[in-house]
Amino acid sequence: MFERTLNVFWIVFGAASAAYAWSLGMVGPAGPESGLFPFIASVIVSGAGIILLLRPLGVAPDFPRGGGLWRVLGVVVGLIVMAAGMPYLGFSVTSFITMIILLRAVDQSSWLSAVTLAFISTASVFWLFGQMLGMALPRGPWGW
Amino acid sequence: MEALNGLLTGFGVILTPSNLYLCFLGSLIGTLVGVLPGVGPLAALALLLPVTFTLSPVGGLVMLCSIFYGAMYGGSTTSILLNIPGEAASVVTCFDGHQMARQGRAGPALGIAAIGSFIAGTLGVVIMTFFAPAIAAVAIRFGPPENFALMVLGLVCTLFMISGSTIKGVLMMALGCLTAAVGLDVVNGRERYTFGSVDLSGGIELLAVVIGLFGIAEILSNVETMAKTTLLADRIRGLWPSLADWRASWRPILRGSGLGFLLGLVPGGGPVTAAFMSYALEKRIAAQPERFGKGAIEGVAGPESANNSAVAGSLIPVLSLGIPSNPVTALLLGALIIQGIQPGPLFIAQRPDLFWGIVASMYIGNVFLLLLNLPLIGLWVQFLRIPYRVMFPVVLLLCVVGTYSANKNVFDLWIMLGFGIGGYVLRKLEYDLAPFVIAFVLAPLLEQSLRQSLVMSPDGAMILVKRPVAAVLLAASALLTYLMFRRQTKNEGGLS
Numbered sequence: 001m002f003e004r005t006l007n008v009f010w011i012v013f014g015a016a017s018a019a020y021a022w023s024l025g026m027v028g029p030a031g032p033e034s035g036l037f038p039f040i041a042s043v044i045v046s047g048a049g050i051i052l053l054l055r056p057l058g059v060a061p062d063f064p065r066g067g068g069l070w071r072v073l074g075v076v077v078g079l080i081v082m083a084a085g086m087p088y089l090g091f092s093v094t095s096f097i098t099m100i101i102l103l104r105a106v107d108q109s110s111w112l113s114a115v116t117l118a119f120i121s122t123a124s125v126f127w128l129f130g131q132m133l134g135m136a137l138p139r140g141p142w143g144w
Numbered sequence: 145m146e147a148l149n150g151l152l153t154g155f156g157v158i159l160t161p162s163n164l165y166l167c168f169l170g171s172l173i174g175t176l177v178g179v180l181p182g183v184g185p186l187a188a189l190a191l192l193l194p195v196t197f198t199l200s201p202v203g204g205l206v207m208l209c210s211i212f213y214g215a216m217y218g219g220s221t222t223s224i225l226l227n228i229p230g231e232a233a234s235v236v237t238c239f240d241g242h243q244m245a246r247q248g249r250a251g252p253a254l255g256i257a258a259i260g261s262f263i264a265g266t267l268g269v270v271i272m273t274f275f276a277p278a279i280a281a282v283a284i285r286f287g288p289p290e291n292f293a294l295m296v297l298g299l300v301c302t303l304f305m306i307s308g309s310t311i312k313g314v315l316m317m318a319l320g321c322l323t324a325a326v327g328l329d330v331v332n333g334r335e336r337y338t339f340g341s342v343d344l345s346g347g348i349e350l351l352a353v354v355i356g357l358f359g360i361a362e363i364l365s366n367v368e369t370m371a372k373t374t375l376l377a378d379r380i381r382g383l384w385p386s387l388a389d390w391r392a393s394w395r396p397i398l399r400g401s402g403l404g405f406l407l408g409l410v411p412g413g414g415p416v417t418a419a420f421m422s423y424a425l426e427k428r429i430a431a432q433p434e435r436f437g438k439g440a441i442e443g444v445a446g447p448e449s450a451n452n453s454a455v456a457g458s459l460i461p462v463l464s465l466g467i468p469s470n471p472v473t474a475l476l477l478g479a480l481i482i483q484g485i486q487p488g489p490l491f492i493a494q495r496p497d498l499f500w501g502i503v504a505s506m507y508i509g510n511v512f513l514l515l516l517n518l519p520l521i522g523l524w525v526q527f528l529r530i531p532y533r534v535m536f537p538v539v540l541l542l543c544v545v546g547t548y549s550a551n552k553n554v555f556d557l558w559i560m561l562g563f564g565i566g567g568y569v570l571r572k573l574e575y576d577l578a579p580f581v582i583a584f585v586l587a588p589l590l591e592q593s594l595r596q597s598l599v600m601s602p603d604g605a606m607i608l609v610k611r612p613v614a615a616v617l618l619a620a621s622a623l624l625t626y627l628m629f630r631r632q633t634k635n636e637g638g639l640s
Contacts, residue, residue: 032594034332045322061572068370135194136552
């Protein structure tokens with residue numbers, strides 16, 4: 001079912017993208033326009049989606065369940081926290097929080113080991129990239 | 145003679161303390177990346193790419209290349225001792241390498257993998273020394289139509305070599321081209337697919353795409369299973385193979401070197417295909433094929449040689465033609481473009497210091513890697529004792545830093561996350577992601593060549609068939625496409 005839905009998505013996405021590319025123009029007096037190349041690519045996406053939809057489905061994909069699903073979701077939530085929090089809290093604090101989420105949700109570490117490991121790894125990465133390699137990592141309102 | 149002079153220039157460039165240090169550092173990181181399961185060479189290269197922007201182009205490229213071939217050396221250690229491939233090209237080494245370890249022969253398995261890698265890696269670089277300038281000398285006469293046809297052939301070859309469904313590969317390739325179209329049109333500066341977003345007007349960042357598809361997606365796959373494994377490290381004794389081992393291995397090493405180099409040249413080939421093909425070849429021609437899978441040393445020597453030789457082979461099309469043959473070389477191409485260098489037929493003539501510096505560094509890097517992988521094997525084994533549950537949060541943090549550091553833009557983190565989830569789901573549905581990355585990197589050049597060809601032609605697209613070289617290349621693409629779909633139809637009993 002999921003694969004069928006995805007194939008329908010490819011068809012719709014390709015068609016919408018082709019329509020948009022068409023609006024950019026195909027060929028003008030100065031030669032090919034901005035829409036030509038993406039139009040061709042979009043038509044291929046849609047066409048491939050149609051062929052995939054017409055084909056018999058293979059083996060059903062093995063999506064995670066139970067503990068595996070929670071671990072995958074834990075990583076995704078951790079990354080969302082990271083991307084959403086970094087502009088406001090800075091790299092160090094967001095990384096520290098993310099690491100605790102990951103270690104608690106994915107690894108089910110104890111609070112003590114999660115906090116210790118989160119502190120060590122965040123400090124190490126901040127020191128290596130922020131200090132040693134001179135990369136400008138986002139800083140929080142407290143200046144670090 | 146010209147090649148030898150070039151090589152001398154290269155050694156002149158590379159034999160400075162800073163470049164030697166970067167070559168050693170890259171080899172060290174490459175070995176570590178190969179040893180640690182879940183961190184492939186592509187993700188490592190993507191993570192370290194921003195670091196190389198602060199280095200000279202030679203230093204940066206030498207470091208990135210040495211990570212690539214270093215990972216091929218290190219990957220065998222995990223395959224042999226843990227039965228988990230450190231990276232994709234070492235999957236086949238698990239079959240016989242781990243069986244040898246279970247029989248108490250981990251030492252000779254690790255030894256022959258390192259020595260075979262060294263021989264094949266060095267032979268590959270020797271051939272590259274003479275082969276790459278010859279190819280570039282021919283390609284220097286190419287205009288936009290020939291370049292377009294060559295890139296089309298490269299993309300078709302990539303599709304021909306992928307393992308899964310061809311239709312899914314075609315879809316991924318077209319999607320890669322579409323993703324690359326986001327941002328400003330390079331020809332007339334018009335915005336495409338940005339929908340008014342300032343973040344999208346600069347285009348989708350290559351690093352965010354690669355780290356998402358290959359770093360985050362890999363982490364998601366690994367945390368899903370979190371398999372417990374047994375490390376057979378206490379059985380490492382006597383790394384030097386016996387006389388009988390040598391007798392059984394020298395032919396597979398030479399065959400693997402030749403086969404790997406050739407498969408590295410072909411777009412879509414590269415180390416992974418080379419290792420699998422070498423294993424299949426050795427098994428097919430073996431006097432006792434039933435020994436394979438039960439600890440045959442040929443099953444380690446051949447594939448490990450092939451994947452190292454393929455690295456040298458795969459660098460030729462990217463450096464002399466500007467055509468990447470796999471996602472890692474696509475990233476290297478991206479790195480060169482970011483540094484303001486355009487690889488292609490003129491690359492060797494315009495930047496001999498860079499090209500020959502890379503070639504010379506590969507001779508030296510192979511020696512570094514032999515030293516790192518034989519006497520220091522005990523050190524790498526200690527890294528294998530770090531549980532993945534402790535390692536992955538740190539890798540994840542590095543993915544975030546690597547992605548952010550390219551543009552200092554948090555928006556790239558959302559792109560990385562999107563591609564990570566997308567890559568994880570698509571892998572589950574057996575979509576090959578390599579065509580996506582290759583198309584994503586090649587698409588701007590492909591579009592530019594197509595548009596230049598059409599502008600310079602009074603007959604429109606006919607220019608592509610009127611120019612003999614372009615016509616031959618497009619005919620080869622058409623033939624490969626026909627063969628590909630015939631194979632697919634045969635395998636699946638019809639497309640629909």
